[in-house]
Amino acid sequence: MKGDLNTPNQPDALDHIPLYDHHAHALFHEDLWRAAPIGGYFTEAYDPLILERFVQDTLFYRRSLRDLAELYGCDPHHEAVQAARLSRDYPQLCAELFRRANIGHLLIDDGFSPERLWSVTQSQARLPLPVRRVVRIETELQGLLPLHDSATALLDALEVQLREAGNTAAAFKSIIAYRTGLDLGHPSEAELERSFQRARANGGKLTEKHLLDAALWRGLRIAAELKLPVQFHTGYGDPDLDLRLANPLHLRGVIETPDLRELKVVLLHCYPFVREAGYLASVYGGVYLDLGLTIPYTSVAAMRASLQEALHLSPVTKLLISTDAQRTPELYWLAARWARRTIGTVMRQTVQDGDLSAAEAEWASERLLWSNAAELYAARY
Ligand SMILES: [Zn+2]
Numbered sequence: 001m002k003g004d005l006n007t008p009n010q011p012d013a014l015d016h017i018p019l020y021d022h023h024a025h026a027l028f029h030e031d032l033w034r035a036a037p038i039g040g041y042f043t044e045a046y047d048p049l050i051l052e053r054f055v056q057d058t059l060f061y062r063r064s065l066r067d068l069a070e071l072y073g074c075d076p077h078h079e080a081v082q083a084a085r086l087s088r089d090y091p092q093l094c095a096e097l098f099r100r101a102n103i104g105h106l107l108i109d110d111g112f113s114p115e116r117l118w119s120v121t122q123s124q125a126r127l128p129l130p131v132r133r134v135v136r137i138e139t140e141l142q143g144l145l146p147l148h149d150s151a152t153a154l155l156d157a158l159e160v161q162l163r164e165a166g167n168t169a170a171a172f173k174s175i176i177a178y179r180t181g182l183d184l185g186h187p188s189e190a191e192l193e194r195s196f197q198r199a200r201a202n203g204g205k206l207t208e209k210h211l212l213d214a215a216l217w218r219g220l221r222i223a224a225e226l227k228l229p230v231q232f233h234t235g236y237g238d239p240d241l242d243l244r245l246a247n248p249l250h251l252r253g254v255i256e257t258p259d260l261r262e263l264k265v266v267l268l269h270c271y272p273f274v275r276e277a278g279y280l281a282s283v284y285g286g287v288y289l290d291l292g293l294t295i296p297y298t299s300v301a302a303m304r305a306s307l308q309e310a311l312h313l314s315p316v317t318k319l320l321i322s323t324d325a326q327r328t329p330e331l332y333w334l335a336a337r338w339a340r341r342t343i344g345t346v347m348r349q350t351v352q353d354g355d356l357s358a359a360e361a362e363w364a365s366e367r368l369l370w371s372n373a374a375e376l377y378a379a380r381y
Contacts (some may be wrong), residue, residue, distance in 0.1 A: 025109055074223050263286050
Protein backbone atom coordinates (compact mmCIF):
# COMPACT_ATOMS: atom_id res chain seq x y z
CA MET A 1 0.00 0.00 0.00
CA LYS A 2 1.12 3.51 -0.76
CA GLY A 3 2.16 5.31 2.38
CA ASP A 4 3.53 2.28 4.18
CA LEU A 5 4.84 3.68 7.44
CA ASN A 6 7.20 0.76 7.88
CA THR A 7 9.24 1.91 4.90
CA PRO A 8 12.06 4.07 6.23
CA ASN A 9 13.49 7.00 4.29
CA GLN A 10 10.37 7.43 2.25
CA PRO A 11 9.88 11.15 2.68
CA ASP A 12 6.69 11.59 0.70
CA ALA A 13 4.89 8.49 1.89
CA LEU A 14 1.81 10.40 3.09
CA ASP A 15 1.26 12.41 -0.09
CA HIS A 16 -1.96 10.55 -0.82
CA ILE A 17 -3.67 11.86 2.34
CA PRO A 18 -5.12 15.35 1.75
CA LEU A 19 -4.48 18.10 4.28
CA TYR A 20 -7.45 19.91 5.83
CA ASP A 21 -5.72 23.27 6.27
CA HIS A 22 -7.73 24.75 9.13
CA HIS A 23 -5.56 27.80 9.69
CA ALA A 24 -4.08 29.89 6.91
CA HIS A 25 -4.26 33.34 5.41
CA ALA A 26 -4.72 34.36 1.78
CA LEU A 27 -2.32 35.01 -1.08
CA PHE A 28 -0.78 38.31 -2.14
CA HIS A 29 -2.29 40.27 -5.03
CA GLU A 30 0.06 39.64 -7.95
CA ASP A 31 1.84 43.02 -8.04
CA LEU A 32 2.77 42.68 -4.37
CA TRP A 33 3.94 39.10 -4.86
CA ARG A 34 6.21 40.12 -7.74
CA ALA A 35 7.70 42.99 -5.71
CA ALA A 36 8.23 41.16 -2.42
CA PRO A 37 11.74 40.00 -1.47
CA ILE A 38 11.79 36.27 -0.79
CA GLY A 39 13.52 36.52 2.61
CA GLY A 40 10.46 38.02 4.30
CA TYR A 41 8.54 34.77 3.82
CA PHE A 42 10.89 32.86 6.08
CA THR A 43 10.71 34.82 9.32
CA GLU A 44 8.21 36.31 11.74
CA ALA A 45 10.61 39.23 12.27
CA TYR A 46 10.20 42.73 10.97
CA ASP A 47 13.45 44.05 12.40
CA PRO A 48 15.33 45.28 9.30
CA LEU A 49 18.57 43.84 10.65
CA ILE A 50 17.03 40.35 10.77
CA LEU A 51 15.42 40.74 7.34
CA GLU A 52 18.53 42.08 5.62
CA ARG A 53 21.33 40.32 7.43
CA PHE A 54 20.24 37.22 9.35
CA VAL A 55 17.16 35.57 7.87
CA GLN A 56 19.17 33.70 5.24
CA ASP A 57 21.14 32.01 8.02
CA THR A 58 18.18 30.19 9.59
CA LEU A 59 17.85 26.46 9.06
CA PHE A 60 14.30 27.04 7.75
CA TYR A 61 15.58 29.35 5.02
CA ARG A 62 18.51 27.16 3.99
CA ARG A 63 16.33 24.03 3.83
CA SER A 64 13.52 25.82 2.01
CA LEU A 65 15.81 27.25 -0.65
CA ARG A 66 16.85 23.70 -1.58
CA ASP A 67 13.20 22.59 -1.52
CA LEU A 68 12.24 25.44 -3.85
CA ALA A 69 15.17 24.72 -6.16
CA GLU A 70 13.89 21.14 -6.40
CA LEU A 71 10.37 22.44 -7.08
CA TYR A 72 11.47 24.79 -9.86
CA GLY A 73 14.31 22.62 -11.22
CA CYS A 74 16.94 25.33 -10.71
CA ASP A 75 20.13 25.92 -8.72
CA PRO A 76 19.66 26.21 -4.95
CA HIS A 77 20.72 29.82 -4.87
CA HIS A 78 18.70 32.85 -3.95
CA GLU A 79 18.96 34.52 -7.40
CA ALA A 80 18.18 31.34 -9.37
CA VAL A 81 15.14 30.53 -7.23
CA GLN A 82 13.89 34.12 -7.44
CA ALA A 83 14.27 34.15 -11.25
CA ALA A 84 12.55 30.78 -11.61
CA ARG A 85 9.54 31.71 -9.49
CA LEU A 86 9.04 35.11 -11.09
CA SER A 87 9.07 33.53 -14.57
CA ARG A 88 5.88 31.67 -13.66
CA ASP A 89 2.28 32.67 -14.34
CA TYR A 90 1.12 33.67 -10.85
CA PRO A 91 -2.51 32.45 -10.79
CA GLN A 92 -1.44 29.15 -12.39
CA LEU A 93 1.39 28.73 -9.88
CA CYS A 94 -1.02 29.30 -6.98
CA ALA A 95 -3.47 26.66 -8.19
CA GLU A 96 -0.66 24.23 -9.07
CA LEU A 97 1.02 24.44 -5.66
CA PHE A 98 -2.27 23.87 -3.81
CA ARG A 99 -2.76 20.77 -5.97
CA ARG A 100 0.79 19.55 -5.40
CA ALA A 101 0.44 20.19 -1.66
CA ASN A 102 -2.74 18.07 -1.79
CA ILE A 103 -4.63 20.55 0.36
CA GLY A 104 -8.27 19.52 0.23
CA HIS A 105 -9.98 22.23 2.29
CA LEU A 106 -8.86 25.70 3.34
CA LEU A 107 -9.97 27.94 6.19
CA ILE A 108 -8.80 31.53 5.80
CA ASP A 109 -8.44 34.03 8.62
CA ASP A 110 -8.99 37.20 6.61
CA GLY A 111 -8.28 39.58 9.49
CA PHE A 112 -4.58 39.76 8.60
CA SER A 113 -3.53 42.43 6.07
CA PRO A 114 -6.84 42.33 4.16
CA GLU A 115 -5.94 45.15 1.75
CA ARG A 116 -2.86 43.27 0.46
CA LEU A 117 -4.29 39.74 0.18
CA TRP A 118 -7.00 37.99 -1.84
CA SER A 119 -10.40 38.03 -0.17
CA VAL A 120 -12.06 34.75 0.80
CA THR A 121 -14.31 35.10 -2.27
CA GLN A 122 -11.34 35.66 -4.59
CA SER A 123 -9.50 32.71 -3.01
CA GLN A 124 -12.53 30.48 -3.56
CA ALA A 125 -12.75 31.55 -7.21
CA ARG A 126 -9.03 31.11 -7.96
CA LEU A 127 -8.04 28.01 -5.97
CA PRO A 128 -9.00 24.42 -6.75
CA LEU A 129 -10.57 23.56 -3.38
CA PRO A 130 -13.35 24.62 -0.97
CA VAL A 131 -12.47 27.78 1.01
CA ARG A 132 -14.27 29.03 4.12
CA ARG A 133 -13.82 32.05 6.34
CA VAL A 134 -12.57 32.30 9.92
CA VAL A 135 -13.70 35.50 11.63
CA ARG A 136 -11.09 37.34 13.66
CA ILE A 137 -12.93 38.84 16.64
CA GLU A 138 -10.47 41.69 17.31
CA THR A 139 -10.61 42.85 13.67
CA GLU A 140 -14.41 43.04 13.80
CA LEU A 141 -14.18 45.00 17.06
CA GLN A 142 -11.62 47.43 15.66
CA GLY A 143 -13.80 48.11 12.60
CA LEU A 144 -16.82 48.93 14.76
CA LEU A 145 -14.98 51.07 17.32
CA PRO A 146 -15.30 54.47 15.57
CA LEU A 147 -19.02 53.92 14.90
CA HIS A 148 -20.25 53.76 18.51
CA ASP A 149 -20.11 56.09 21.46
CA SER A 150 -20.27 53.74 24.42
CA ALA A 151 -18.78 50.37 25.32
CA THR A 152 -22.28 48.91 25.65
CA ALA A 153 -23.30 50.03 22.16
CA LEU A 154 -20.02 48.78 20.70
CA LEU A 155 -20.29 45.31 22.26
CA ASP A 156 -23.94 45.01 21.20
CA ALA A 157 -22.98 45.88 17.62
CA LEU A 158 -20.13 43.36 17.78
CA GLU A 159 -22.61 40.71 18.89
CA VAL A 160 -24.90 41.41 15.92
CA GLN A 161 -21.94 41.29 13.51
CA LEU A 162 -20.51 38.07 14.96
CA ARG A 163 -23.89 36.33 14.91
CA GLU A 164 -24.35 37.23 11.27
CA ALA A 165 -20.81 36.25 10.25
CA GLY A 166 -21.11 33.08 12.31
CA ASN A 167 -23.90 31.81 10.07
CA THR A 168 -21.44 30.98 7.30
CA ALA A 169 -17.99 31.07 8.97
CA ALA A 170 -16.10 27.91 9.90
CA ALA A 171 -14.81 29.34 13.20
CA PHE A 172 -13.96 32.44 15.19
CA LYS A 173 -10.38 33.37 15.96
CA SER A 174 -8.75 35.53 18.62
CA ILE A 175 -5.35 37.21 18.42
CA ILE A 176 -5.60 38.64 21.92
CA ALA A 177 -2.21 37.03 22.61
CA TYR A 178 -0.80 39.70 20.27
CA ARG A 179 -2.49 42.52 22.15
CA THR A 180 -2.85 42.06 25.88
CA GLY A 181 -2.29 38.36 26.50
CA LEU A 182 -4.34 35.23 27.10
CA ASP A 183 -5.08 35.82 30.78
CA LEU A 184 -8.54 37.33 30.36
CA GLY A 185 -9.92 39.53 33.12
CA HIS A 186 -13.47 40.49 34.07
CA PRO A 187 -13.58 44.30 33.96
CA SER A 188 -16.29 46.20 35.86
CA GLU A 189 -18.69 48.33 33.82
CA ALA A 190 -16.85 51.49 34.86
CA GLU A 191 -13.45 50.04 33.91
CA LEU A 192 -14.85 48.90 30.58
CA GLU A 193 -16.31 52.30 29.78
CA ARG A 194 -13.04 54.09 30.65
CA SER A 195 -11.13 51.58 28.54
CA PHE A 196 -13.50 52.26 25.63
CA GLN A 197 -13.04 56.03 25.98
CA ARG A 198 -9.24 55.67 25.96
CA ALA A 199 -9.43 53.44 22.85
CA ARG A 200 -11.58 56.03 21.08
CA ALA A 201 -9.24 58.86 22.10
CA ASN A 202 -6.03 57.04 21.16
CA GLY A 203 -7.15 55.62 17.80
CA GLY A 204 -4.77 53.24 16.03
CA LYS A 205 -4.35 49.62 16.98
CA LEU A 206 -6.61 48.49 19.79
CA THR A 207 -4.56 47.61 22.88
CA GLU A 208 -7.05 48.36 25.66
CA LYS A 209 -7.12 45.23 27.81
CA HIS A 210 -10.51 45.74 29.48
CA LEU A 211 -12.23 46.39 26.17
CA LEU A 212 -10.49 43.51 24.38
CA ASP A 213 -11.24 41.10 27.23
CA ALA A 214 -14.92 42.08 27.39
CA ALA A 215 -15.30 41.76 23.62
CA LEU A 216 -13.69 38.34 23.63
CA TRP A 217 -15.95 37.05 26.42
CA ARG A 218 -18.89 38.20 24.30
CA GLY A 219 -17.47 36.43 21.25
CA LEU A 220 -16.80 33.21 23.15
CA ARG A 221 -20.37 33.01 24.42
CA ILE A 222 -21.73 33.51 20.89
CA ALA A 223 -19.36 30.83 19.57
CA ALA A 224 -20.51 28.39 22.24
CA GLU A 225 -24.13 29.09 21.35
CA LEU A 226 -23.53 28.73 17.59
CA LYS A 227 -21.32 25.65 18.17
CA LEU A 228 -18.40 27.27 16.37
CA PRO A 229 -14.83 26.41 17.39
CA VAL A 230 -12.66 29.33 18.53
CA GLN A 231 -9.02 29.42 17.46
CA PHE A 232 -6.53 31.19 19.73
CA HIS A 233 -3.14 32.28 18.56
CA THR A 234 -0.78 30.89 21.23
CA GLY A 235 3.00 30.80 21.49
CA TYR A 236 5.40 31.93 18.79
CA GLY A 237 4.58 34.70 16.34
CA ASP A 238 5.81 38.11 15.26
CA PRO A 239 7.22 40.41 17.97
CA ASP A 240 3.90 42.22 18.37
CA LEU A 241 3.23 39.61 21.03
CA ASP A 242 4.79 39.24 24.44
CA LEU A 243 5.62 35.55 24.42
CA ARG A 244 5.32 35.45 28.22
CA LEU A 245 1.60 36.24 27.89
CA ALA A 246 1.03 33.82 24.98
CA ASN A 247 1.44 30.64 27.01
CA PRO A 248 -1.79 28.66 26.51
CA LEU A 249 -1.87 27.81 30.23
CA HIS A 250 -3.24 31.37 30.70
CA LEU A 251 -6.46 30.18 29.02
CA ARG A 252 -7.48 28.18 32.09
CA GLY A 253 -9.89 31.00 33.01
CA VAL A 254 -11.70 30.54 29.70
CA ILE A 255 -11.64 26.76 29.70
CA GLU A 256 -12.91 26.51 33.29
CA THR A 257 -15.83 28.90 32.77
CA PRO A 258 -18.99 26.83 33.44
CA ASP A 259 -21.11 28.23 30.59
CA LEU A 260 -18.28 27.70 28.10
CA ARG A 261 -17.88 24.00 28.86
CA GLU A 262 -19.24 23.06 25.42
CA LEU A 263 -16.88 25.44 23.61
CA LYS A 264 -14.22 23.94 21.32
CA VAL A 265 -10.96 25.82 21.87
CA VAL A 266 -8.19 25.34 19.30
CA LEU A 267 -4.69 26.33 20.44
CA LEU A 268 -2.81 27.42 17.32
CA HIS A 269 0.96 27.06 16.78
CA CYS A 270 1.85 26.54 20.47
CA TYR A 271 5.66 26.60 20.07
CA PRO A 272 7.51 26.56 22.45
CA PHE A 273 4.58 25.65 24.74
CA VAL A 274 3.70 22.44 22.90
CA ARG A 275 3.82 20.24 25.98
CA GLU A 276 1.62 22.67 27.90
CA ALA A 277 -0.90 22.67 25.05
CA GLY A 278 -0.81 18.88 24.87
CA TYR A 279 -1.51 18.75 28.59
CA LEU A 280 -4.56 21.01 28.22
CA ALA A 281 -5.87 18.86 25.36
CA SER A 282 -5.43 15.78 27.52
CA VAL A 283 -7.47 17.03 30.49
CA TYR A 284 -10.13 19.31 28.95
CA GLY A 285 -12.59 17.75 26.54
CA GLY A 286 -13.04 20.92 24.47
CA VAL A 287 -9.35 21.74 23.92
CA TYR A 288 -7.51 20.91 20.67
CA LEU A 289 -4.01 21.88 19.58
CA ASP A 290 -2.32 22.69 16.30
CA LEU A 291 1.28 22.71 15.09
CA GLY A 292 0.96 25.15 12.19
CA LEU A 293 3.83 27.63 11.99
CA THR A 294 5.88 25.38 14.29
CA ILE A 295 5.90 23.30 11.09
CA PRO A 296 7.70 24.47 8.87
CA TYR A 297 9.25 27.54 10.51
CA THR A 298 11.69 25.55 12.68
CA SER A 299 14.45 23.01 12.13
CA VAL A 300 13.63 19.43 11.14
CA ALA A 301 14.62 18.31 14.65
CA ALA A 302 12.27 20.89 16.23
CA MET A 303 9.34 19.88 13.99
CA ARG A 304 9.89 16.24 14.94
CA ALA A 305 10.31 17.05 18.65
CA SER A 306 7.21 19.27 18.66
CA LEU A 307 5.02 16.55 17.19
CA GLN A 308 6.44 14.07 19.65
CA GLU A 309 5.90 16.51 22.54
CA ALA A 310 2.30 17.15 21.49
CA LEU A 311 1.73 13.40 21.57
CA HIS A 312 3.27 13.02 25.04
CA LEU A 313 -0.23 13.51 26.39
CA SER A 314 -2.66 14.67 23.71
CA PRO A 315 -5.08 12.16 22.26
CA VAL A 316 -4.33 11.58 18.57
CA THR A 317 -7.84 12.81 17.80
CA LYS A 318 -7.20 16.30 19.25
CA LEU A 319 -4.06 17.22 17.35
CA LEU A 320 -4.38 19.30 14.16
CA ILE A 321 -2.04 20.41 11.41
CA SER A 322 -2.29 23.67 9.49
CA THR A 323 0.02 25.61 7.20
CA ASP A 324 -0.54 29.12 8.65
CA ALA A 325 0.74 30.06 5.18
CA GLN A 326 0.12 33.47 3.63
CA ARG A 327 1.21 35.71 0.79
CA THR A 328 3.10 33.24 -1.42
CA PRO A 329 1.89 29.82 -2.64
CA GLU A 330 5.26 28.22 -1.90
CA LEU A 331 4.62 28.45 1.85
CA TYR A 332 1.50 26.23 1.64
CA TRP A 333 3.49 23.68 -0.34
CA LEU A 334 6.47 23.77 2.04
CA ALA A 335 4.25 23.51 5.13
CA ALA A 336 2.27 20.57 3.73
CA ARG A 337 5.45 18.79 2.60
CA TRP A 338 7.09 19.08 6.03
CA ALA A 339 3.90 18.25 7.90
CA ARG A 340 3.68 14.94 6.04
CA ARG A 341 7.39 14.20 6.40
CA THR A 342 7.32 14.97 10.12
CA ILE A 343 4.24 12.85 10.69
CA GLY A 344 5.81 10.00 8.70
CA THR A 345 9.02 10.07 10.76
CA VAL A 346 7.28 10.41 14.11
CA MET A 347 4.75 7.70 13.34
CA ARG A 348 7.50 5.28 12.37
CA GLN A 349 9.07 5.99 15.77
CA THR A 350 5.80 5.39 17.62
CA VAL A 351 5.60 1.99 15.94
CA GLN A 352 9.20 1.18 16.88
CA ASP A 353 8.53 2.30 20.45
CA GLY A 354 5.41 0.16 20.66
CA ASP A 355 3.11 3.13 21.31
CA LEU A 356 1.06 2.41 18.17
CA SER A 357 0.73 -0.57 15.88
CA ALA A 358 1.52 -0.03 12.20
CA ALA A 359 -2.20 0.03 11.44
CA GLU A 360 -2.83 2.54 14.25
CA ALA A 361 -0.01 4.75 12.96
CA GLU A 362 -1.66 4.86 9.53
CA TRP A 363 -4.95 5.75 11.19
CA ALA A 364 -3.23 8.47 13.27
CA SER A 365 -1.58 10.01 10.18
CA GLU A 366 -4.93 10.32 8.48
CA ARG A 367 -6.53 11.77 11.62
CA LEU A 368 -3.81 14.46 11.94
CA LEU A 369 -3.88 15.51 8.30
CA TRP A 370 -7.59 15.37 7.61
CA SER A 371 -10.27 13.86 9.82
CA ASN A 372 -9.63 15.68 13.10
CA ALA A 373 -10.11 19.06 11.43
CA ALA A 374 -12.83 17.89 9.04
CA GLU A 375 -14.95 16.75 11.99
CA LEU A 376 -14.19 19.78 14.17
CA TYR A 377 -15.09 22.31 11.48
CA ALA A 378 -17.91 20.36 9.86
CA ALA A 379 -20.31 22.82 8.30
CA ARG A 380 -23.41 23.28 10.46
CA TYR A 381 -25.59 24.35 7.59
ZN1 LIG B 1 -1.92 32.72 11.28
